[in-house]
Amino acid sequence: MAGRSRVFERLDELYAIGGGPGANRPLRSAEEDEAHALAAGWLRDAGLEVEVDPDGNLLGHSKRRPDVWAGSHLDTVPQGGKFDGALGVVAAIEAVERTGAGSVVVFRGEEVGCVGSTARAARGPLPAAFLELHIEQGPRLAYADAPLGIVTGVVGVSRGDIVVDGTAGHAGTTPMDARDDALVKAAGEILRIRETATTIDGAVATVGRLTIEPGAANVIPSRVTIAVDARAPDRERCQRLIEAIGVEPYYRTAPADMDERLRALLRDEVEARGLPVVELASGAGHDAAILAAAGVPSAMLFVRSLNDGVSHSPDELSSEEDVALAADVLASVLSRL
Numbered sequence: 251m252a253g254r255s256r257v258f259e260r261l262d263e264l265y266a267i268g269g270g271p272g273a274n275r276p277l278r279s280a281e282e283d284e285a286h287a288l289a290a291g292w293l294r295d296a297g298l299e300v301e302v303d304p305d306g307n308l309l310g311h312s313k314r315r316p317d318v319w320a321g322s323h324l325d326t327v328p329q330g331g332k333f334d335g336a337l338g339v340v341a342a343i344e345a346v347e348r349t350g351a352g353s354v355v356v357f358r359g360e361e362v363g364c365v366g367s368t369a370r371a372a373r374g375p376l377p378a379a380f381l382e383l384h385i386e387q388g389p390r391l392a393y394a395d396a397p398l399g400i401v402t403g404v405v406g407v408s409r410g411d412i413v414v415d416g417t418a419g420h421a422g423t424t425p426m427d428a429r430d431d432a433l434v435k436a437a438g439e440i441l442r443i444r445e446t447a448t449t450i451d452g453a454v455a456t457v458g459r460l461t462i463e464p465g466a467a468n469v470i471p472s473r474v475t476i477a478v479d480a481r482a483p484d485r486e487r488c489q490r491l492i493e494a495i496g497v498e499p500y501y502r503t504a505p506a507d508m509d510e511r512l513r514a515l516l517r518d519e520v521e522a523r524g525l526p527v528v529e530l531a532s533g534a535g536h537d538a539a540i541l542a543a544a545g546v547p548s549a550m551l552f553v554r555s556l557n558d559g560v561s562h563s564p565d566e567l568s569s570e571e572d573v574a575l576a577a578d579v580l581a582s583v584l585s586r587l
């Protein structure tokens with residue numbers, strides 16, 4: 251039996267940093283630094299000219315078309331998976347080394363709001379094109395029986411708080427019909443938010459955190475702050491969603507369309523391998539969206555997730571076969587630019 255591919259060996263090496271369980275390489279941690287140092291070594295081994303920009307992003311330039319970038323990120327969520335970000339970096343090194351064209355880029359801190367790519371977009375210089383290969387992080391390609399997917403665009407993300415007020419009271423002496431319980435009202439709000447998202451095609455909304463005041467087991471809650479994360483595929487639907495939910499976002503990313511020409515090249519290479527062409531929007535934010543919003547023609551190639559699309563988890567998985575196909579498509583597109 252053939253040995254593990256170099257891509258998978260490198261993913262294992264990155265995953266081993268910090269010792270687990272799962273991948274733990276948050277922005278500006280010793281582990282993220284170690285991952286960047288490891289990748290810098292691979293870039294040098296590939297004969298690329300290594301650059302670390304003032305914001306800590308790592309680049310490796312080949313001599314032909316160094317203005318075409320391919321890459322992703324090496325930071326992770328706590329107890330993250332082996333593939334998110336890392337796959338896009340390792341596959342990009344493979345593709346650039348194989349074709350002798352393009353540059354590899356490793357952005358800092360994607361998981362905490364695309365810190366590195368946002369800084370680079372503000373500071374420049376920016377590439378003529380950007381390609382990001384990424385694990386899908388969802389089950390749609392598996393449902394479609396397709397190893398690869400071409401991303402049409404990246405959803406816009408809005409986050410904001412809804413505050414619900416009530417009146418604090420003694421949990422034992424306040425009769426049920428005399429209560430103004432903020433958490434009970436918040437429960438209704440959460441259901442309403444969920445219902446609202448289902449009325450807009452392609453939209454999703456999540457309540458992932460509640461802050462309950464005063465937060466004691468024997469006190470009726472006086473105030474609840476509901477953290478809302480709302481996403482939709484285009485500006486119009488993003489706006490409609492946040493208005494319908496009634497949240498004032500403190501954080502907002504614009505939805506980003508992927509570049510038509512790059513998408514056509516990806517479609518072409520996927521088709522040439524006899525694979526089904528599946529196009530899908532990305533529900534997760536990515537560095538490619540930041541670059542696209544900054545005017546860089548950008549595209550993303552998704553690799554099928556196994557294990558029902560689980561992600562941000564040690565159970566995140568793609569097959570060696572699918573990954574090899576994806577790296578191959580990336581290399582072919584690079585060589586055509």
Ligand SMILES: [Zn+2]
Nearest residue numbers: 334335360384
């Ligand atoms: Zn990622």
